[in-house]
Every structure is written in C-alpha cells, then in structure tokens.
Amino acid sequence: MIEFITIPGVILIIGAAVISLFSERVRPVLFLLFPIIAALVIITRPEGYTVNGSLLNYELVLMQTDSLSNLFGIVFALGALVAGIYAFHMKELGQQISALAYAGGALGVVYAGDLLTLIIYWEIMALASTWLIWARRTPETDASGMRYLIYHILGGGLLFAGILWHSVVEGSILIEAIPMEYTPANILMLLGVAVNTAIIPLHTWLSDAYPKATHTGTIFMSIFTTKTAVYVLIRMFAGWELLIFFGAAMAVYGIYYAVICKDMREILSYHIISQVGYMVCAVGIGTDLALNGAAAHAYNNILYKSLMFMAVTAVMYSAGSSKMFHLGGLYKKLPWVLGLYVVGGLSISGIPLFAGFISKGMVIDAAGYGGHETIMLVLLVASVGTWLSVGLKLPYFTWFDKEEFNGELKPIPVNMYIAMGLLAFACIFYGVFPTALYTFLPFETGYEPYTVYHVVEITQIALLTFVAFWFLRKKLAPELTTVLDLDWFYRKAAPSVRALFVTRVDNFYDRVEDGILALADYLSKKFKNPMLWLNPFTDKRNEASRYSPSMEVVMSFIILSFLVFAIVYLV
Amino acid sequence: MKNIHWIILGIIFIVTLALEFTVLAGYDSHWWNAIPAFYAIFGFVICYALVYSAKFIAKKIVNRDINYYD
Numbered sequence: 001m002i003e004f005i006t007i008p009g010v011i012l013i014i015g016a017a018v019i020s021l022f023s024e025r026v027r028p029v030l031f032l033l034f035p036i037i038a039a040l041v042i043i044t045r046p047e048g049y050t051v052n053g054s055l056l057n058y059e060l061v062l063m064q065t066d067s068l069s070n071l072f073g074i075v076f077a078l079g080a081l082v083a084g085i086y087a088f089h090m091k092e093l094g095q096q097i098s099a100l101a102y103a104g105g106a107l108g109v110v111y112a113g114d115l116l117t118l119i120i121y122w123e124i125m126a127l128a129s130t131w132l133i134w135a136r137r138t139p140e141t142d143a144s145g146m147r148y149l150i151y152h153i154l155g156g157g158l159l160f161a162g163i164l165w166h167s168v169v170e171g172s173i174l175i176e177a178i179p180m181e182y183t184p185a186n187i188l189m190l191l192g193v194a195v196n197t198a199i200i201p202l203h204t205w206l207s208d209a210y211p212k213a214t215h216t217g218t219i220f221m222s223i224f225t226t227k228t229a230v231y232v233l234i235r236m237f238a239g240w241e242l243l244i245f246f247g248a249a250m251a252v253y254g255i256y257y258a259v260i261c262k263d264m265r266e267i268l269s270y271h272i273i274s275q276v277g278y279m280v281c282a283v284g285i286g287t288d289l290a291l292n293g294a295a296a297h298a299y300n301n302i303l304y305k306s307l308m309f310m311a312v313t314a315v316m317y318s319a320g321s322s323k324m325f326h327l328g329g330l331y332k333k334l335p336w337v338l339g340l341y342v343v344g345g346l347s348i349s350g351i352p353l354f355a356g357f358i359s360k361g362m363v364i365d366a367a368g369y370g371g372h373e374t375i376m377l378v379l380l381v382a383s384v385g386t387w388l389s390v391g392l393k394l395p396y397f398t399w400f401d402k403e404e405f406n407g408e409l410k411p412i413p414v415n416m417y418i419a420m421g422l423l424a425f426a427c428i429f430y431g432v433f434p435t436a437l438y439t440f441l442p443f444e445t446g447y448e449p450y451t452v453y454h455v456v457e458i459t460q461i462a463l464l465t466f467v468a469f470w471f472l473r474k475k476l477a478p479e480l481t482t483v484l485d486l487d488w489f490y491r492k493a494a495p496s497v498r499a500l501f502v503t504r505v506d507n508f509y510d511r512v513e514d515g516i517l518a519l520a521d522y523l524s525k526k527f528k529n530p531m532l533w534l535n536p537f538t539d540k541r542n543e544a545s546r547y548s549p550s551m552e553v554v555m556s557f558i559i560l561s562f563l564v565f566a567i568v569y570l571v
Numbered sequence: 572m573k574n575i576h577w578i579i580l581g582i583i584f585i586v587t588l589a590l591e592f593t594v595l596a597g598y599d600s601h602w603w604n605a606i607p608a609f610y611a612i613f614g615f616v617i618c619y620a621l622v623y624s625a626k627f628i629a630k631k632i633v634n635r636d637i638n639y640y641d
Contacts, residue, residue: 255621256621256624256625256628259621259622259625260625260628260629260633260634368600368601369600373601373602376601377603380613380617381617381621384613384614384617384618384621385617385621388618388621388622452590452594452595453595453598453600455587455590456587456590456591456595456610457610458610459583459584459587460584460587460591460608460610460611460613460614461610461611461613461614462614463580463583463584463587463611463614464584464610464611464612464613464614464615464618465614465615465617465618466580467580467615468614468615468618468619468622469618469622470572472618472619472622475622475623475626476622480637481629481634481635481636481637482634482635482636482637482638482639482640483629483633483634483635484632484633484634484635484639485633491640
C-alpha cells in the first residue's frame with residue numbers, strides 16, 4: 001500500500017483530492033508541496049525500482065524507473081512546481097485540482113511499466129486538462145474544450161483499441177520497444193499516441209485549445225501532453241522511419257503558422273508543434289544520439305517553452321490582450337518580462353550559452369550524420385523560422401514597434417516573476433553547463449555541443465536571419481485575423497453535420513409527433529360522442545351523458561336491417 | 572537599431588567568417604561545407620523565402636476575418 005501511494009503520479013492525484021479540503025489561502029502552498037514530494041521520491045528511488053500490482057488476470061507494473069523515465073519524471077515534477085508558483089495567485093479550486101491531477105496523469109504515464117496502467121493515466125490527463133479550457137467559461141472556450149475532449153477521447157480510444165489488440169496478439173501488456181511492423185495493433189497504438197504528440201494532420205486540438213485555455217492553464221498544458229507522448233514514442237516507437245518525415249513536416253508546418261499568426265499564444269502554440277516535430281524526427285532516426293536529442297530537447301523545451309508562455313501570459317494578464325495588434329511599445333513598462341522572454345527566445349532558437357543550443361544541435365546532427373542530410377536542412381529551415389517567429393517577430397511587435405504602450409497595465413504578481421526567473425536561470429544554467437543535463441540522458445554518446453563548427457553555424461544563421469527580418473519586419477506587422485487550419489473541416493462542417501444528423505432528424509420527429517397528436521386529437525373528438533356519427537339524424541348538440549335512445553335510433557336500425565336483407569336477397 | 576548595434580553584429584559576423592576560413596577550413600562533413608558562408612546565406616535566403624511564402628499562404632488561403640468562426 002505504501003509503495004502504491006508513493007508512486008509519483010499517485011502522489012499528485014492524491015494531492016488533487018487533498019487540496020480540495022483546504023481553504024483558498026492554504027491551497028496554493030499545498031499545491032507546491034505535492035510536486036516537491038514527487039520530485040523527492042523520484043530522486044530517492046534507484047534505477048530499476050518497480051511496484052507491481054494485478055488487475056483481473058493481468059500483472060501490472062505500476063511503477064518502473066530507468067534513466068529515461070527519471071529524466072521526464074523530474075522535469076514534469078519541477079514543471080508542475082514552477083507552474084504552481086506561477087499560478088500561486090490563482091485561487092480557483094477547479095483549476096488547481098485539474099492542474100495537479102493533469103500533472104499526476106503525466107507522471108503516471110512516465111513511470112507506467114505496462115500499457116493498461118498507461119492508458120488509465122493517459123485518460124486522466126485528457127479529462128483533467130479539459131477543465132483548464134472550460135474554466136474560462138465563455139461560449140468560445142466551451143466549444144473549444146468540447147472539441148479538445150472529443151479529440152482526446154478519440155485518441156485514447158485508438159490507443160486503448162491498439163493496446164487490447166496488442167495484448168491479444170502478443171500476450172503481453174508490458175511497455176517495450178515495438179519492432180517496425182505495420183500491424184493493426186501497432187497502427188492503432190501509433191495513431192493514439194500521434195494524437196497527443198500533435199503529429200500533423202492530428203494537431204488541430206492543440207492550436208485550437210491552447211490559445212484559449214485559462215491564463216495559468218496554458219502553462220500546464222504546454223508542459224505535459226505533447227512531451228508525455230514524445231516519451232511514449234521514444235519508449236515504444238524508436239526507429240520507426242515514418243516518424244522522420246512526419247517530424248520534419250511538423251517542424252516546418254508549425255513554423256509557417258508561427259510566422260503567419262498574430263496572437264502571442266497562437267504563435268507559441270503552433271511553435272510547440274514545430275518543436276515537437278524535432279523530437280518526433282529524432283525518434284524516427286532512432287540512433288542513440290537521436291534519442292538522447294529527443295529526450296534532451298523535450299526536457300529543455302519544457303523549460304524555455306513554459307518560460308515563453310509565462311512571459312506572454314504575464315503580458316496578457318497585465319495588458320489585457322494576447323493579440324499583438326493591441327500591444328507594442330511595452331519595453332519601458334514591462335522590461336523584466338521582456339528580458340525573461342528573451343532568455344526563452346534565445347534558448348528556443350538554439351543560440352550558444354542557452355539551453356536550446358545543447359539539445360537542438362544534437363537532433364540536427366543526428367539527422368546530418370545519420371544519413372538524412374535533406375532532413376537536416378529541413379530542420380535548419382525550421383531553426384530559421386523559430387528565430388524569426390518567436391525569437392524576433394513576437395518580442396518585436398509586443399515590446400517594440402510603437403514608441404509606447406498607451407493602455408492601462410495591471411501589476412504583475414511577484415510569484416509570476418519568481419517562476420519565470422527560475423526557468424530563465426535553468427535555461428542559462430543548462431546552456432553554460434551542458435553536462436548537468438547530459439549526465440542524465442539515457443545513452444552515452446560523447447556528444448560535444450560547443451564546437452567551433454556548431455557555434456559558427458548557428459551564429460551565422462541567427463545574424464543573417466536577423467538582418468533579413470529587419471528589412472522585412474513591416475511585412476509581418478500585426479493585424480486582426482482568424483487563421484484557418486485543418487480544424488476548419490470539422491468546425492465548418494459541424495453546422496452541416498448538425499443540420500443533417502440533429503436538426504433534420506429533430507424536425508422529422510417533430511413533424512411525426514405533430515401528426516400523431518393531430519390524429520389523436522381528431523380521433524378523440526370523433527369518439528368522444530360516437531352517437532353523433534352512429535346516428536346522423538340526432539341533434540348535434542346532444543351530449544353522450546344525457547343521450548337516451550329514441551325512436552330515431554329504432555327506426556334507423558329497422559331501415560338498416562331492411563337494407564341488409566334486401567342486399568343479401570338481391571345478391 | 573543604432574549604428575553601434577549594426578557594427579557589433581558586423582564584427583561578430585566577420586569573426587565567424589574568420590573562424591570558418593581558418594579553423595574550419597578543412598571541415599567537410601556535408602556537401603554544403605564547400606560553399607563559403609553557407610549558413611549566413613542560408614539564414615538570409617530562407618528568412619526571405621519564409622516571410623514571402625508565409626505572406627502568400629496567409630493572403631491566399633488561411634487568413635479570414637477575426638469573427639470568422641462566430
């Protein structure tokens with residue numbers, strides 16, 4: 001029992017239940033306590049530690065540790081902690097419970113040793129995270145949250161179907177590397193994981209929902225869902241070549257939208273797709289260096305992507321809008337937020353001395369030296385796009401462009417600054433001391449990030465991209481637009497589908513119901529007093545209750561009998 | 572951007588070029604290593620290509636009125 005409740009995922013899910021018992025003053029502190037306990041458990045458990053259980057005839061591995069799970073586990077626990085600090089001022093119980101349960105689900109997936117345990121935590125993540133969208137309580141977010149939930153129920157269903165099929169065919173539910181065979185079970189599982197990885201064209205839930213979630217909800221969402229899925233890909237689908245092409249396509253697709261979009265949270269959401277593309281591509285390459293790169297890039301991405309989301313959310317919290325059209329000229333009023341954002345921007349763009357440099361180069365090199373030079377160039381195109389979109393365009397039109405921001409600014413709570421400061425420190429720390437991360441990677445590769453070639457490569461790209469951006473910046477000026485994506489097909493199709501399967505069916509049943517009621521009405525009127533039509537000669541005003549058979553009725557029967565006899569006789 | 576900023580960027584660029592033609596002179600891992608200042612040209616050209624193609628896609632295909640889905 002004690003082993004069960006010290007599983008990191010379970011600790012956070014218990015935490016989600018426990019915090020509901022306390023007042024809103026205590027809750028934010030308690031919220032932080034549970035990720036700390038989970039992190040301590042992760043640090044103290046040796047590699048190879050397992051907790052077993054059973055369900056019906058299945059032997060479950062509820063927890064299993066190794067270097068890969070610990071790498072993701074520790075960054076998820078710390079991510080939940082820092083996001084909790086960022087959300088310290090937020091008192092809403094529903095969001096606190098769902099955020100902690102969501103983080104618990106992610107940690108549960110990371111330490112799950114079998115597929116049934118995995119799918120349970122997988123679904124907890126989907127359900128808990130949906131509330132972070134619905135909690136904004138607007139018609140737009142209600143609809144978006146529903147689309148998000150349906151998408152994840154579909155993804156979870158595909159994964160579960162694959163797991164069941166796999167368990168029947170293979171006779172095992174243990175999580176292990178799957179050989180590259182396109183069997184129905186493997187395809188179903190891969191599709192299920194692909195939904196959460198936001199592999200195009202299954203990515204639209206992300207770009208639809210993340211920009212609409214609550215202020216603090218987006219931070220949690222940017223940390224867990226896609227990275228958990230990347231973890232599962234590394235664990236189960238390493239070396240599946242199909243992923244190389246999908247990953248490279250994601251990297252460029254996300255970049256295009258990040259260049260096109262004009263809303264800060266939309267830009268960063270699309271950029272998640274691009275960054276996850278690097279990881280998916282690395283998983284597809286499947287070499288030790290590539291898998292190390294995927295894991296390290298996921299780790300770093302959680303640091304700098306959540307830092308960037310926190311910075312733009314702080315701007316949104318303060319200035320009241322996430323649309324760059326309404327912003328600009330904030331550098332004098334929110335200089336610290338700019339500084340912290342820039343640390344994230346330099347990190348994600350892979351600039352030397354920042355965290356992204358030590359992991360992105362690993363993925364790009366793994367492609368270049370793994371016989372995929374074209375893919376390497378595609379990833380370099382995505383690097384240019386990253387620097388252009390989130391490194392230059394977003395901060396330029398948010399903090400600069402105009403002389404000064406004219407609107408009212410709300411003060412930013414200090415806890416937000418503390419959270420961003422911690423992440424910015426981590427981004428610089430890992431950039432300067434890469435071995436602090438490399439030591440914990442699953443494979444020993446001897447990769448050296450700070451070579452003259454790497455530094456010259458990225459510096460030249462960054463410098464000349466900046467020059468080109470400076471010449472072209474007016475072309476990227478913000479405007480108020482909706483940017484269509486593949487979700488157009490189901491969002492625009494929704495009214496027609498609803499018309500066909502709901503409204504028309506409803507109308508048909510309405511008409512049938514009206515017809516039956518009209519018939520019932522007619523018949524009840526007719527049969528209310530049958531004597532009226534049995535005896536057409538009677539007074540129409542006669543009522544059944546007061547009617548007594550009279551001579552007319554007797555005469556009617558005599559004539560009727562006569563007619564019947566006459567007909568029979570004649571025939 | 573003040574002139575001093577451009578000068579600093581220019582100096583950094585010259586340093587990278589100097590490194591490329593000295594320390595990395597014999598470096599030959601990829602076919603494009605034979606092209607001088609490849610990564611600088613790459614960054615500049617790709618940035619132009621991305622901006623113009625993204626503008627084209629935005630204008631012709633994906634951009635709609637802000638209330639499109641309402």
